[in-house]
Structures are given as C-alpha cells and as structure tokens.
Amino acid sequence: MAKLFRAVIMGPPGSGKGTISKRIAQNFGLEYLSCAQFLQDIAATKNTEEGVLVKTYIDKRMLVPDHVVTRLMQPRLEQLSRHSWLLEGYPRTVVQARSLNELYQLDMVISLNIPYSTLSDRMSDKWIHPASGRVYNMTFNPPRVKGKDDVTGEPLIQSEDDKPEALMARLRHYKDVAKPIFDLYKSQGILHSFSGTDTDRIWPYINSILSTKLPAGPSESRQTQTP
Numbered sequence: 001m002a003k004l005f006r007a008v009i010m011g012p013p014g015s016g017k018g019t020i021s022k023r024i025a026q027n028f029g030l031e032y033l034s035c036a037q038f039l040q041d042i043a044a045t046k047n048t049e050e051g052v053l054v055k056t057y058i059d060k061r062m063l064v065p066d067h068v069v070t071r072l073m074q075p076r077l078e079q080l081s082r083h084s085w086l087l088e089g090y091p092r093t094v095v096q097a098r099s100l101n102e103l104y105q106l107d108m109v110i111s112l113n114i115p116y117s118t119l120s121d122r123m124s125d126k127w128i129h130p131a132s133g134r135v136y137n138m139t140f141n142p143p144r145v146k147g148k149d150d151v152t153g154e155p156l157i158q159s160e161d162d163k164p165e166a167l168m169a170r171l172r173h174y175k176d177v178a179k180p181i182f183d184l185y186k187s188q189g190i191l192h193s194f195s196g197t198d199t200d201r202i203w204p205y206i207n208s209i210l211s212t213k214l215p216a217g218p219s220e221s222r223q224t225q226t227p
C-alpha cells in the first residue's frame, strides 16, 4: 500500500480553508475532516454529557477545551487510520498540535495567508445555511436562487461573527494562537504558506506542490462528518 499522507490546513476565518480543502479532497482522494463540522455534529446529535459540553462552548463561540477536542478527535482519526487525510480546523492550539504530533507524523501543513481587507470583503458577501453549515459567497459561489440554500431551499443568513468588529477580534485571536503552532511546524520543516487574495490563484500552487507528493487520484473523497 502506498504511504498514507497526513496534512493539515490552517488559516484565519474566511481564508478559504473549506473551499480549498474540498478541492484537495476531490483532486487527490483524501479524506477531509473539518473539526468544526465534526464538533457541530456531535453537539447536534449526541445527547451525552460530552455532546452537551461541546454545544455549550460552540454556542458561546469559545474554543472547546483541548482535552475534550483531543479525546473526541482521537477515535475519529483512528477510524481514518487506513486513509490519507486532510484536517481542517484541528489543531487550533499548540496543545492540540502536540497531541496530534504524538499520534501521527504530518507530511504537510498548508497555511493560508490572506490580507485582512480581503477577508473583510469576503465576509460581507458571505451567507450561510445555518442548519447544514453550507457557505455561499454572493460573487464567488452564489446560491442558485438568491438568498436560498441550494439543497433545501431554506433561507440563508449572515452571521454576527462575520461582521467587521467580530472579524477583527477573531483574526487577532487566530494570530496569537496560531503563532506557536507555526513555530512548531516550521521547526519540523513541514509548513508551507500561501499568500494571496484569490483562492483561484492560490489553488494552482497548492495543487502543484501536492502533485509532487501525492498521485492525483480517482476520488474516494467525501467530507467526513459524524462517526
């Protein structure tokens, strides 16, 4: 069996992690696991102490404590142990990064470096379908019918979190928390940063570097969600 590939994608909110992850998963047949989606699914479906705890943090827009996320992620990653994967939104703290390092040797960490003004413009154009987490952008990937989710036809909303002051605070937080994670991955020689204002311009660089490490594959990809 070919060596399995382990990758992580990082970037501030709105930097295009989800958009690029889907392209990577489609082109290279990796399993793509969004930690936020995974936690949201647990909060929505698991009526356990852990599910309720996770929901409390998500509702308060606070990071779920490291030991809880790590405990939940470990068995999920175990399920994917025979696949190559791409993680989005995990690790989010250096403690999570160290826990992940103890379990897996990462091959590549992709960091998206997008200017604030671009993030802010994107957010003002961003609409979401709250029930599914599907994300639209009125210029980049508009819904088929204005203001309606493509799958359910339900109304789309704009999130309070994406308004300018909230975005600035989230960005500041991201920078503080991500810095030691970058230092760690830099010291391992696996950090690759991509800068720019357009996903479509960054994508060819990511695609070409991944092509040197991975065979382009018939897609076994799907976004992996709840266990």
Ligand SMILES: Nc1nc2c(ncn2[C@@H]2O[C@H](COP(=O)(O)OP(=O)(O)O)[C@@H](O)[C@H]2O)c(=O)[nH]1
Binding pocket: 011, 012, 013, 014, 015, 016, 017, 018, 019, 020, 122, 123, 125, 126, 127, 135, 136, 137, 139, 140, 141, 197, 198, 199, 200
């Ligand atoms: N205008 C524009 N919007 C983009 C671009 N790339 C992604 N988006 C949109 O920006 C928003 C954030 O992208 P997403 O992939 O969800 O970023 P994430 O928060 O890092 O996962 C979404 O509404 C995307 O459709 C781009 O190059 N240009």
Ligand SMILES: Nc1ncnc2c1ncn2[C@@H]1O[C@H](COP(=O)(O)OP(=O)(O)O)[C@@H](O)[C@H]1O
Binding pocket: 013, 035, 036, 039, 040, 057, 058, 059, 061, 062, 063, 064, 065, 069, 089, 090, 091, 092, 093, 096, 161, 170
């Ligand atoms: N790696 C993680 N560690 C802790 N909490 C997380 C992690 N990833 C996601 N979350 C939780 O999921 C929520 C939604 O995550 P996300 O969609 O990335 O939005 P945000 O950019 O507002 O954090 C976060 O507010 C947090 O409660």
